[in-house]
Amino acid sequence: MNLYINGRIAVAALRVNKLRSVLTMLGIIIGVAAVIVMVGVGAGAQARVEEQIRLLGSNLIVVMSGSVNQGGARAGQGTQWTISEDDAIAIQTELESIVAAAPNVRGQVQIVHGNLNWGTAVIGATPEFFEVRDWQLESGRALEVEDVRDIERVAWLGQTVLTNLFPDEDPVGLTVRIRNTPFIIAGTLVGKGQSGQGQDQDDIIVVPLSTAKKKLLGRPPADPRVVASITVKVAAGASMISAEEHIRDLLRDRHQLQAFQEDDFILRNLAEIMRTQEASSKVLALLLAAVASVSLLVGGIGIMNIMLVSVTERTREIGLRMAVGARGRDVLSQFLVEAVLLSLLGGGIGVLLGLAGSAGIGHFAGWRVLIEPSSVLLSFGFAGLIGVFFGFYPARQAAALDPIVALRRD
Amino acid sequence: MAVPVIETRDLVKTYVLGGQEVQALRGVSLVIGKGEYVAVMGPSGSGKSTFLNLIGCLDTPTAGLYRLDGTDVSALPAENLAQVRNRKIGFVFQGFNLLPRLNALQNVEMPLLYSGTNRRDWRRLAEERLAAVGLAERSHHLPSQLSGGQQQRVAIARALVNTPALILADEPTGALDSRTGEEIMGIFERLNAEGITIVLVTHEHDIARCARRILSFRDGVLVRDENVDRRSPMGRGPTEPGIGAASPVGTGLGAP
Numbered sequence: 001m002n003l004y005i006n007g008r009i010a011v012a013a014l015r016v017n018k019l020r021s022v023l024t025m026l027g028i029i030i031g032v033a034a035v036i037v038m039v040g041v042g043a044g045a046q047a048r049v050e051e052q053i054r055l056l057g058s059n060l061i062v063v064m065s066g067s068v069n070q071g072g073a074r075a076g077q078g079t080q081w082t083i084s085e086d087d088a089i090a091i092q093t094e095l096e097s098i099v100a101a102a103p104n105v106r107g108q109v110q111i112v113h114g115n116l117n118w119g120t121a122v123i124g125a126t127p128e129f130f131e132v133r134d135w136q137l138e139s140g141r142a143l144e145v146e147d148v149r150d151i152e153r154v155a156w157l158g159q160t161v162l163t164n165l166f167p168d169e170d171p172v173g174l175t176v177r178i179r180n181t182p183f184i185i186a187g188t189l190v191g192k193g194q195s196g197q198g199q200d201q202d203d204i205i206v207v208p209l210s211t212a213k214k215k216l217l218g219r220p221p222a223d224p225r226v227v228a229s230i231t232v233k234v235a236a237g238a239s240m241i242s243a244e245e246h247i248r249d250l251l252r253d254r255h256q257l258q259a260f261q262e263d264d265f266i267l268r269n270l271a272e273i274m275r276t277q278e279a280s281s282k283v284l285a286l287l288l289a290a291v292a293s294v295s296l297l298v299g300g301i302g303i304m305n306i307m308l309v310s311v312t313e314r315t316r317e318i319g320l321r322m323a324v325g326a327r328g329r330d331v332l333s334q335f336l337v338e339a340v341l342l343s344l345l346g347g348g349i350g351v352l353l354g355l356a357g358s359a360g361i362g363h364f365a366g367w368r369v370l371i372e373p374s375s376v377l378l379s380f381g382f383a384g385l386i387g388v389f390f391g392f393y394p395a396r397q398a399a400a401l402d403p404i405v406a407l408r409r410d
Numbered sequence: 411m412a413v414p415v416i417e418t419r420d421l422v423k424t425y426v427l428g429g430q431e432v433q434a435l436r437g438v439s440l441v442i443g444k445g446e447y448v449a450v451m452g453p454s455g456s457g458k459s460t461f462l463n464l465i466g467c468l469d470t471p472t473a474g475l476y477r478l479d480g481t482d483v484s485a486l487p488a489e490n491l492a493q494v495r496n497r498k499i500g501f502v503f504q505g506f507n508l509l510p511r512l513n514a515l516q517n518v519e520m521p522l523l524y525s526g527t528n529r530r531d532w533r534r535l536a537e538e539r540l541a542a543v544g545l546a547e548r549s550h551h552l553p554s555q556l557s558g559g560q561q562q563r564v565a566i567a568r569a570l571v572n573t574p575a576l577i578l579a580d581e582p583t584g585a586l587d588s589r590t591g592e593e594i595m596g597i598f599e600r601l602n603a604e605g606i607t608i609v610l611v612t613h614e615h616d617i618a619r620c621a622r623r624i625l626s627f628r629d630g631v632l633v634r635d636e637n638v639d640r641r642s643p644m645g646r647g648p649t650e651p652g653i654g655a656a657s658p659v660g661t662g663l664g665a666p
Contacts, residue, residue: 005523012511320507323468324568325496325524327489404468407507 003337010338013310014345024306025346027299028386032350032379033357034292039375040358042285044368049278052194060132061244063087063230063251066265081226082264085126085209087254088230092128095246097238102128103227105212111165111205112177118164121204122178124212124227132233140172140187147186147208153215154186158204162188181215183207240269299346300386307339307394318398319406332399339391340384347383351376413480415575415607416442416465421474423460434460436630437474442609444575447602449618450611452627459580461627462611466499466578467491479575496524500569504581506561508553508568514540515549518567525572539567543597559590566597570606577601579610583617595620 014021065082088103105124110117123129127143130136140156147154155178157171165176171185192201207216213224234243244267251265311318318331326334355371362369423435435457442448452458463469464476467483470491476484479498486494495501500521508517518536527535540549543563553561562582569577579598583591595617602608602622610621618624619638626634 016511316507317509320509321520321524322492323466323495323501323507324521325492325572327492327524329489330492330524404463407503 006334006337007341009334010341013314013338014342020306021342021345024302024342025299025349027295027302028343028346028383029299029350029353031292031294031296031299032347032383033354034295035289035379035382036351036354036371036376037357037361037369038285038288038292039379040354040369040371041361041367042282042289043370043372043375044362045281045285046278047370048368049275049281059234059236059238059240060270061232061234061240061247062268062270063091063232063247064266064268065226065228066263081223081228082255083227083230083251084223084225085227086225087251088126088128088227090250090254091230091232091247094250095243097235097243097246099233099235100128100131101230101232102126102132103209103230104129105209105217105228107212107217109178109205109216111161113165113171113174116165118161120158120161122212122216123204123206124209124216125206126209129206129231132231135192136190138188138190139170140185142187143206143208148210151210151214152208153181153183153211154208155183156187156189156206157185158189158206159191159202160200161203161205178205178207179216240272244269296382296386300343300390303339303342303387304390304394306342307335307391308397310338311335311394311398314398315401315406315409318401319403319409322401322403323407328399331401332395335395335398336388336391339395340387343383343387343391344380347380350383351380354379412444414441414443414477415446415479416440416609417475417477418465419475421461421464421476422472423457423464423469424472433630435464435471438627438630438632439474440625440632440635442607444607445602445605446607447598447620447622448609449621449624450609450627451613451615451618451624453613455629456627457630458611458627460630462578462580462609465576465609466501467494492524496521497572498575500566500572500574500577502562502565502569502577502579502582504584506553506558506565506585508561508564510553513550513552514545514556514564514567517553517564518571520568521572527572535571536567539570540564542570543567557590558586559593562586562590562594563597566594566601570601575607577606577608579608581612582610583612583614591617 063083065080083103085103088101091098091101103126107122107124108119109122110119125143126148127145130143137156138159143154143156146152155176157165162171165171166174172187174185175182176185177183189202189204189206194200209227232243232247234240248263248267252263255264257264318326321331321334354376358369358371361367417440419439421435421438422433425432425434438457438461450458450461460469464471465478467478467486468491470486471484474484475482478494481494483491483494508514509520512520515533515536518539519532522532522535537546537549540546543566545560545563545567548556548560551560553564556564562585566577566582569579577598582598583594586594598608598610599620608621610617612618621638623635623637625632626636
């Protein structure tokens with residue numbers, strides 16, 4: 001008596017009641033498919049977050065201008081620029097765990113080239129910007145300290161701006177007009193794709209910080225040194241929390257804030273924000289996986305139910321098989337194989353359905369769905385385990401039948 | 411003397427039904443030799459079914475000894491009894507008990523599944539047995555496509571497939587019309603002539619007289635053990651002296 005024989009008997013038995021077999025499998029099919037889709041969506045979300053963190057620079061702290069207190073009225077965040085290039089220099093030079101601190105300003109501008117124009121974000125930056133953001137040049141030269149010092153009218157284009165203004169020519173060396181000021185294109189940036197919030201990170205141009213302040217921002221600030229934000233890159237392996245603490249202490253000290261005064265700046269840890277997102281997407285996936293496993297459980301109970309029916313229906317067959325020499329364990333394995341086949345078949349269909357569903361969700365909802373072979377294997381194996389677990393009791397009932405009684409049963 | 415196929419001594423079977431002990435068999439001792447053709451008779455409740463279950467190794471006696479083909483099987487556990495049934499006994503039932511989804515050949519093969527026979531030999535063995543009962547050309551028919559007599563012949567082929575020491579037939583003609591019944595009895599006759607031991611349970615005297623020897627049960631005891639008077643006795647199945655014979659040979663049941 002071997003698996004092959006039992007398998008043949010089981011296939012024959014399942015084919016007799018095709019509809020019943022399929023209905024019995026349904027719970028397993030849905031459960032396995034749901035598990036695969038959920039794990040796929042969860043893994044996809046996680047991979048996306050990880051990739052965003054990597055693209056953004058994994059260990060960044062952003063220092064932004066905070067609220068200022070003017071005679072008791074607290075203005076909102078960023079209403080007034082409270083941090084300066086000198087703060088950035090101090091952070092970079094005085095703190096050990098900091099690799100670089102890039103001061104920048106931001107604005108919205110319209111760029112014109114020939115008969116094409118494009119509205120985009122402009123970033124006024126220093127050479128540190130590229131290091132902090134891990135942003136490589138696709139072509140052209142790098143932004144130098146001299147560009148900032150000499151308020152050069154040079155610009156670096158992001159991929160989106162590039163494709164919109166220069167659909168089919170190399171822009172390096174050409175001139176664009178921003179706010180009626182001609183800028184020479186010094187280089188282009190490699191593509192970064194969407195940010196965690198769904199923004200197009202490539203819809204951007206970079207100009208020297210000084211140039212941006214002087215030529216591009218509507219009203220230059222009173223203090224020429226202030227900036228909108230400082231992006232700080234923490235050394236790999238250093239603690240983000242203690243780095244944040246050090247920056248806070250340094251800035252409070254530099255801004256001469258008393259103990260009772262609030263910070264006039266805000267610290268944001270990007271990786272942390274994203275990890276929070278990741279955690280919430282994980283919780284969601286876990287919740288759905290729990291629902292899916294309930295479905296698997298219900299499917300298992302369905303299999304048990306139908307196997308009990310099957311044993312009752314085939315009592316005479318069992319009696320006959322025992323009379324001609326089937327031992328208890330032969331009968332046990334026959335029905336166990338049948339239950340496992342049922343659940344594995346359901347698992348197989350569920351896997352196919354889950355893969356199709358994942359592809360569908362990826363295609364229509366535009367989510368990234370990541371199918372890991374291990375999750376497919378795991379849910380398939382789990383389906384088999386359910387077959388063994390829920391098939392065992394009916395199979396044991398069958399094996400425990402008395403051949404005399406079983407043969408007489410109608 | 412050769413080892414008898416069946417040897418029982420003081421076989422007792424007691425059931426407990428609703429708290430009450432029921433003695434279905436109260437001490438049966440007999441010997442059935444190789445190549446005998448024995449009919450077992452008796453009214454319902456006489457213990458003949460219990461006797462059949464015991465010698466068919468479907469059940470174990472409460473007390474007493476049962477040797478099948480020289481081996482004591484009275485106290486074997488269920489697993490071993492299954493193997494004994496598989497190798498030594500071929501069952502033929504009143505209701506044929508063929509599996510409806512399997513064709514004739516697959517039905518005949520069924521006992522081979524449990525015998526450890528090489529799978530390559532299954533088909534050949536089953537085809538041989540089907541040919542022996544004259545159904546070689548029907549091997550791929552389902553039971554529903556066969557007549558009652560043909561179904562019973564498939565069942566006989568199945569009983570023969572493991573070359574058992576003993577064929578146990580429980581009312582083999584009970585579900586058949588008399589002509590088909592005769593056909594089946596003809597097959598048993600032929601098998602017996604080839605040396606196969608047959609024990610047949612029936613309540614029809616006509617059927618019983620096809621055998622060489624008739625055992626009659628009543629109230630759990632063997633009340634009569636007689637040889638059938640035949641025009642050409644083949645010399646088989648003499649009553650063993652001193653064993654369980656309740657009445658002398660040749661009495662009762664009328665002259666042929």
